[in-house]
Amino acid sequence: SQTIHQWPATLVQPVGSPLSLECTVEGTSNPNLYWYRQAAGRGLQLLFYSVGIGQISSEVPQNLSASRPQDRQFILSSKKLLLSDSGFYLCAWKQSATNEKLFFGSGTQLSVL
């Protein structure tokens, strides 16, 4: 069966520090991968999506970048965090074929202080 792993669950980082959040998917190949951010009390904001290795589409210009070095690995990074980067970060993958679903990781709660 397919599973998605996202870590860490909680992260507290100072302003100006770097960030690396990793997400891996098991049990499927060539998934579409997504990074979302959710500010407190707000909806899901699509940050990046990827349809293949090395292919990244950015939805919102910001202080973040994403990479997909392997088929089932999706990484969210920042060189210098801002206070506004705080939020709940969710990785997700989408199953293709006829019965599509978007599967979410458990999320990372990032606090930038």
Place this chain on the structure above:
Amino acid sequence: EDQVTQSPEALRLQEGESSSLNCSYTVSGLRGLFWYRQDPGKGPEFLFTLYSAGEEKEKERLKATLTKKESFLHITAPKPEDSATYLCAPLGDYKLSFGAGTTVTVRA
């Protein structure tokens, strides 16, 4: 530009009081629509995928319907455990943008 709008933003219901949530959208290459439920501090939980106008799907007290320009999520005789934020996301090509959600609170 693709747009997704959910209404109302918040809905307070008495237990047993049925209601409907709306998701309207303009998305190029629309192929279908997702509905998800999200509890605070957790990732969204899958409810339904709808593909065709006129299609309906049900799960317990929830029923989702789809037209060409909007979708409805009907909650029949809700219980307090139905309290959550309900999110929709139209399926286009690869991008998946969610609406802002409707937060439903059901009082006993």
